[in-house]
Amino acid sequence: MEFVKTLRDVTISYADKAAAKAAEIRALDSDRNNYAQSTYMDKRRVLVKEQEDILIEGRHSILATVDTYKQQLKERYQAKGSAVTDDAKLFDGQIPLTPGDLEALVDKYTEADNMTMLRMIFDYTHKNDIHIDRAFYTEQTRAQTADALGETMCGALTSDMTAALVKKDDFFWSNMVADALKGE
Known part of the structure; x- marks a missing residue:
């Protein structure tokens, strides 16, 4: 399964797009004295709307990735x-x-x-009350864990610090992913 990798890739892609748009807004803000007030406000309004659209699309893509995974879980866990x-x-x-x-x-x-x-x-x-050193994650456990990770990734879209950790820190990322999703 490629769920965890795909979720990370989707998050990074949209976090990068949102960060680029935020940089455009900051550049416009720092250069606002070169614009008439109404022109500046119009340009800023457009950029903010574009950034909001990126965040909405990113959230939808992240949640769609989670939903696709949950559908795959239903198929995998069905008794055959x-x-x-x-x-x-x-x-x-x-x-x-x-x-x-x-x-x-x-x-x-x-x-x-x-x-x-x-x-x-x-x-x-x-x-038979036999204890073994292995874990079995139910469909429900994996689905709930995927939902939680998906929500965290949605939060990374608006948190520069979390986005940076997701993008660049493999140690952080591997510890962020719960055992129920390791290898998924």
Whole structure:
């Protein structure tokens, strides 16, 4: 999945456009003595409107990216009989499964992005009170986390500091993205 990268790219693109328009407004403001008051105000009004349009379009693009991801989640998390493998036979209780066995299965099906099998594995661990060192993020958890990240990115459009961190600081960015979205 490319959700996180796409969201970052969309945010950076619109933050750059908004910053460029803000620079135009500042340049006009610093040069306002060279204009008649009405001309200056007309030019400024146009630039401010263009900046508002960029911010609105950026917000819509960010939220559309999040919505597209959430639609993809619905498809990924839908139970599919064709995704059930022979490993499902292990959950019948004929052989006791160790946490190590289950972790290996989680790793296998995480790599294959097989949510049906992952759901079966975590249902098995829950029913049998087996604790493993792996996390399973539900569709709802990922969707809510994506919504929160999307709102933060919308805020970056109007915050120069946040936008700079999103653009240039990979450490900040990697810590900003919740575990539920890592690799998404």
